[in-house]
Amino acid sequence: MSPRADATRDRIEAELEAPLRALGLDLEAVELSSAGKRRVLRVAVDQDGGVTHDDLVEAEHRVSEVLDSSDVMGQQPYTLEVTSRGVDRPLTLPRHWRRNHDRLVRVTRTDGSALTGRVAGSDEDPGGAVRLETDGGPVEVPYADVGKALVQVEFNRRNAPDEEDA
Template sequence: MSRKTDHTDPTSLENFLRPIVEQFGCDLEAADVSPAGKRRLLRVLVDRDGGISLDDVAEVTRAISKALDADDVMGDGAYTLEVSSPGVDRPLTLPRHWRRNVTRLVAVTLAGGHKVTGRIKSATDDTAELDVRGQTRTIAFADVEKAKVQIEFNRPAGTDDNESAADGAVEEN
């Protein structure tokens, strides 16, 4: 009798999914399995510089589904696969998250509880430059406790230069 292995712990699952997602020039942002009635829900979040379109998400979904079927990573039992982009409500935790949100307004809580709100002008591997009421402020990622993009319904003109139409369509799901 053969015994199938369920590799749905987060680390094993991410190690399995990462190379599949990277084939499409994307980053695996998160992978999570949670109960959903009698089934399980495998939620996979992917993104890349320049944004990800619905067609990109569909391609990645097909590749992940095919790989999961072939390797039986999910073990026995039914599951539903959901692949999407992170959306604007995800915290900025890595330098690439900051880079992908240049021109966006962010609320940042720094070590010690000091709060700063500003528009991201640029980002490196260690810092981000924010425009805070007309003044440039450099924020070291090591000093950030929490950072989130602020949703703007009346965004100032000229701040959409780095966004494509597909970005907005995917983010607002």
């Protein structure tokens, strides 16, 4: 991405963060790409408990209002997409770990070693760690040692303790 595109993305993030927070949403990602003569602006949001379709519709309206009242997108036409964070995005912040409690994750450490386990707990402090239940027992991984972490999609996921009777 060019320095100009980075600056535009950073400016968009700055414009959107407070209005989305007012809706109870965290701004997770802003991606600006070209699609022919148009640009595509993708805004990913999340919140504790996940986002609903209604949350996304409300967020799209708010984002559209903010962009329409600002010159941040310039005069070139663009398509706006507001989406949830999705399971394919890496876990990079303490809130990502908290929101994925009891989910199966694959962690690649900064030293290149990898492990798969279920998120058993996590610290809110960015200097903290995540605790995983692995087949070999509990493992604590400091956030600083996490190179990449992704939620693993489970088609036959075991029931979480609070889902036993659901």
